[in-house]
Amino acid sequence: MPQISLATLDRLKAKGKRFAMLTAYDAGFAGLMGEAGVASVLVGDSLGMVVQGAGSTAAVTMEDMVYHTGCVARGVAAGEGDVPLIVADMPLGSYYTPEDAARNAARLLGAGANVVKLEGGAWLADTVRFLTERGLPVCAHLGLTPQTADMLGGYKVQGRDAAAAKRIVDDSLALDAAGARLLLLECVPDAVGAAVREGARVPVIGIGAGPGTDGQVLVLHDMLNVTRGRKARFVKNYMAGRDSVAAAFRAFAEEVESGAYPAPEHCYG
Ligand SMILES: Nc1nc(=O)c2c([nH]1)NC[C@@H]1CN(c3ccc(C(=O)N[C@@H](CCC(=O)O)C(=O)O)cc3)CN21
Ligand SMILES: CC(C)C(=O)C(=O)O
Numbered sequence: 001m002p003q004i005s006l007a008t009l010d011r012l013k014a015k016g017k018r019f020a021m022l023t024a025y026d027a028g029f030a031g032l033m034g035e036a037g038v039a040s041v042l043v044g045d046s047l048g049m050v051v052q053g054a055g056s057t058a059a060v061t062m063e064d065m066v067y068h069t070g071c072v073a074r075g076v077a078a079g080e081g082d083v084p085l086i087v088a089d090m091p092l093g094s095y096y097t098p099e100d101a102a103r104n105a106a107r108l109l110g111a112g113a114n115v116v117k118l119e120g121g122a123w124l125a126d127t128v129r130f131l132t133e134r135g136l137p138v139c140a141h142l143g144l145t146p147q148t149a150d151m152l153g154g155y156k157v158q159g160r161d162a163a164a165a166k167r168i169v170d171d172s173l174a175l176d177a178a179g180a181r182l183l184l185l186e187c188v189p190d191a192v193g194a195a196v197r198e199g200a201r202v203p204v205i206g207i208g209a210g211p212g213t214d215g216q217v218l219v220l221h222d223m224l225n226v227t228r229g230r231k232a233r234f235v236k237n238y239m240a241g242r243d244s245v246a247a248a249f250r251a252f253a254e255e256v257e258s259g260a261y262p263a264p265e266h267c268y269g
């Protein structure tokens with residue numbers, strides 16, 4: 001089955017087509033995602049919260065990420081249909097120096113990831129360049145960065161005022177210039193999502209970043225309504241009115257591709 005690659009996502013972006021990403025942590029769900037037409041799966045460190053039951057992503061280890069990346073890689077390979085691109089999160093503490101980042105990125109790529117994701121702004125540019133020069137593909141995650149959410153005042157929308165918005169746009173472009181192959185923007189006003197996509201060469205994936213990005217990602221448990229308590233504004237329950245997980249995944253992929261998701265009620269206008 002054809003493998004969805006970074007080049008595939010570049011081509012979709014060039015044609016103005018949107019694509020879907022979902023988080024996956026195991027083989028079963030990951031296999032179904034590929035079959036449903038989800039272009040990319042993210043082995044997110046959100047597994048600390050939705051799989052391990054912790055209150056944050058801080059305690060997730062490289063061992064956890066390697067284990068779940070292997071599970072997901074075997075799962076997508078077993079599914080029918082196009083094989084989704086696998087992005088894996090580098091956990092907190094695994095990329096403080098470029099050398100550490102490269103060593104740990106290589107472990108995730110060895111476990112089956114196609115791209116590694118790191119959280120941060122312009123300060124990450126040297127690390128992104130170091131990995132890229134060594135052939136390790138990077139996704140840079142900006143805006144709300146959950147690993148350091150306490151420093152940002154909690155899980156709050158980022159880039160609300162003009163100066164903060166400009167910093168996120170400038171940082172995104174710096175990481176794009178440093179060689180990041182994907183950008184991921186979390187919890188920013190629609191205008192910031194659109195401005196980053198406008199300036200970036202590479203595909204931009206959003207979660208709570210408005211309708212203007214090239215891709216959209218949701219956490220598996222959120223879109224299946226498996227999470228308890230207060231939900232972020234961008235969350236939509238795709239099980240509502242459907243009787244299978246496969247149908248929920250297909251609906252998400254279709255709504256992202258058509259632009260039906262995100263609707264204004266999922267955005268920070
Ligand atoms: N289940 C789950 N879903 C996620 O999307 C997710 C995780 N876990 N864990 C890691 C991070 C944390 N994330 C979050 C968590 C909460 C909000 C949230 O509730 N945001 C407020 C913002 C309010 C404001 O600043 O105005 C919201 O109401 O949407 C956002 C992102 C995204 N990631
Ligand atoms: C929220 C997404 C983007 C993520 O980083 C994760 O699931 O860990």
Ligand SMILES: [Mg+2]
Nearest residue numbers: 044045046089
């Ligand atoms: Mg993450």
